[in-house]
Amino acid sequence: xxxxxxxxxxxxxxxxxxxxxxxxxxxxxxxxxxxxxxxxxxxxxxxxxxxxxxxxxxxxxxxxxxxxxxxxxxxxxxxxxxxxxxxxxxxxxxxxxxxxxxxxxxxxxxxxxxxxxxx
Numbered sequence: 001x002x003x004x005x006x007x008x009x010x011x012x013x014x015x016x017x018x019x020x021x022x023x024x025x026x027x028x029x030x031x032x033x034x035x036x037x038x039x040x041x042x043x044x045x046x047x048x049x050x051x052x053x054x055x056x057x058x059x060x061x062x063x064x065x066x067x068x069x070x071x072x073x074x075x076x077x078x079x080x081x082x083x084x085x086x087x088x089x090x091x092x093x094x095x096x097x098x099x100x101x102x103x104x105x106x107x108x109x110x111x112x113x114x115x116x117x118x119x
Contacts (some may be wrong), residue, residue, distance in 0.1 A: 023108035031108035039100035046092010062116040
């Protein structure tokens, strides 16, 4: 019996991954109304997490706001360079740009239907 490398390889996974369900009309309208607002707020006020609140992610918004406030207070009290606000501002900037560069359908699937809170 011939034992070639192809004989020893497991069979390829043949089931295709189903395509994500498209957004319905109401979800798509909601996504369109929130996309630009969340993107611009993420770029301009990202360190405060306001863009998270616009998308309905209260926990993520509170985390960003708390890191900004606590990091700024600790930095000011200890006279240390750097701040939680800088880190949160960078995250907000990246998220804002990400929101604005996605298509409406992709934004809807990712942030409205699947409720992906970070990046």
